[in-house]
Amino acid sequence: MNELPTLNLDVATTARVYDDLFRGKDNYDVDRELAAGLRERCPQLPAILHRANQFVREAVARLVDEGITQFVDVGTGYPREPFLHAEILAWAPQARIVYLDNDLLVGAHTRALMLPCEAVSFVWADITDTAGLGAPNKLGEFLDLSKPVALVAESVLEFLPGAAEVLAAMAELLAPGSRLVISHLASDLCPEVGLLREVFSQAGIELYPRDRDELAEMLTGYTLTDPGIMPLHEWAARAEQFSQLPRQQPPGCYGVIAEVR
Numbered sequence: 001m002n003e004l005p006t007l008n009l010d011v012a013t014t015a016r017v018y019d020d021l022f023r024g025k026d027n028y029d030v031d032r033e034l035a036a037g038l039r040e041r042c043p044q045l046p047a048i049l050h051r052a053n054q055f056v057r058e059a060v061a062r063l064v065d066e067g068i069t070q071f072v073d074v075g076t077g078y079p080r081e082p083f084l085h086a087e088i089l090a091w092a093p094q095a096r097i098v099y100l101d102n103d104l105l106v107g108a109h110t111r112a113l114m115l116p117c118e119a120v121s122f123v124w125a126d127i128t129d130t131a132g133l134g135a136p137n138k139l140g141e142f143l144d145l146s147k148p149v150a151l152v153a154e155s156v157l158e159f160l161p162g163a164a165e166v167l168a169a170m171a172e173l174l175a176p177g178s179r180l181v182i183s184h185l186a187s188d189l190c191p192e193v194g195l196l197r198e199v200f201s202q203a204g205i206e207l208y209p210r211d212r213d214e215l216a217e218m219l220t221g222y223t224l225t226d227p228g229i230m231p232l233h234e235w236a237a238r239a240e241q242f243s244q245l246p247r248q249q250p251p252g253c254y255g256v257i258a259e260v261r
Helices: 014-021 029-041 045-065 084-091 104-114 163-173 191-202 212-218 232-238
Strands: 070-074 096-101 120-124 150-154 179-185 222-224 253-260
Touching (some): 014 045, 014 104, 029 045, 163 212
Antiparallel strands (some): 179 253, 222 253
């Protein structure tokens, strides 16, 4: 069973740092200091993250069109408008959405803003505890795991050293036909992305940008959706559903949609 972590506002967290990079207000001096260091090393990082968020939203719209009505947003971070669940429910009123995070403040903000919408649930959990996620009082309490579920991981797997093991376990947990949507910082598209590791590490946070081959290896057990593992601007150029993604944008992030075999 997961134990609640101690809340320490003197230590930066990825959720609050990214909130600052998205110009949010749910962050503190220690988070803003780290975010400033990240911008100094990689000035295009906020734009990269915005494009990743845009990709995920268009990917989710594509999955709704394909009939997916159950979604789990892992490592959701602080809520940002327009809320993902509101967009999904506008397209598919029968949908059910779970937000999952292990950050106490994220949980408090999410519950306050999004609940008690009956179609939405927040689960406090660690995505690496895949055995626990399959327990009846976790995902299975709100979703029908015998039917396809879309797992959304926006800018989160790059903080997991064992991301491949997590994805393999999720492929076992989810029903065939389930989908996976990933945005992931790329180590082989933008040299500045590699510099972020040092800045994060100084704050006690480990970052693992990955190249295309590493991502492909992580996705064993999944079938890639065309066009495969692509920089976000190539998704925009090669898939009509992603027409809102700018064709010209800072490189630095891959987008992936895959299906559980």
